Amino acid sequence: MADRAQTGISSLWKGMSLTIRHLFTANGKRKVIPASSDNYFKQLEGTNTIQYPKQSLPVPEVGRYQLDVEIDDCIVCDLCAKICPVDCITIDSIKATELIGYTSDGSPKRIHAAKFDIDMAKCMYCGLCTIVCPTECIVMTNQYDRSVFGLSDLTYEFSDMTAEEAKEKQALLDQQLAERAAAKQKKDEGGSAV
Ligand code: SF4
Ligand code: SF4
Incomplete structure (x- = not known):
């Protein structure tokens, strides 16, 4: 009987001391430290969280x-869309009838991006698209908090062409192709007449 009482008191004391320890620990605010700090993952320990969104944990530079x-x-090469394992990049391209200009790394631009959409709801954040891009224009940012109300809002549209502009460029290309085909036919007919 005495043993049981002693065990009960001991358990009670352990429980109370644990509760009191947590009570005081919970009053301390967690510090925001750089991702490069050795203690970065120690922030998962403790009883209280950071005061998000006033405070937020810095994300690692290589985070996706x-x-x-x-x-x-x-340059609308389509490599990113081709390598994407989940097909969440949709590009509609229109070949330009002349040189459009140059990218910041000096690559010539000869194709218009009538549509360049990325469905971030499908994206698995593998980063493959950023690796294959020859001009390094598709990148992973450190933005992780983009809450939206509708699923379709997670499709990001990057093309700066309007539907009218795309139609106009397509018409120019069709015209150029028709002219080339006519010139080729004329040449072929001239050759066969000789
Ligand atoms: S990071 Fe997303 S968009 Fe890029 S290849 Fe991977 S799944 Fe596709
Ligand atoms: S983002 Fe890069 S890989 Fe994708 S189409 Fe443009 S240049 Fe090519």
């Missing part, structure tokens, strides 16, 4: 978060 595309530097 929301994608961004600098469309002026895109």
Whole structure:
């Protein structure tokens, strides 16, 4: 009987001391430290969280978060869309009838991006698209908090062409192709007449 009482008191004391320890620990605010700090993952320990969104944990430089595309530097090569394992990049391209300009790394631009959409709801953040991009214009940013109300809002549109502009460029290309085909036919007919 005495043993049981002693065990009960001992358990009670352990429980109380644990509760009191947590009570005081919970009053301390967690510090925001750089991702490069050796103690970065120790922040998961403790009883209280940081005061988000007033405070937020710095993210590692090599972290993979929301994608961004600098469309002026895109040569519309389609490599990113081809390598994407989940087909979440959709590009509609229109060949330009003449040189459009140059990217910031000096690559010539000869194709218009009538559409350049990335469905971040499908994206698995593998980063493959950023690796294959020859002009490094598609990048992973450190933005992780982009809450939206509708699923379709997670499709980011990067093309800066309007539907009218795309139609106009397509008409110019069709005209150029028709002229080339007519010139070739004329040449072929001239050759066969000789
Ligand atoms: S990070 Fe991966 S899944 Fe996401 S768009 Fe790029 S290739 Fe596709
Ligand atoms: S790989 Fe780069 S340059 Fe090619 S289409 Fe994608 S974003 Fe544009």
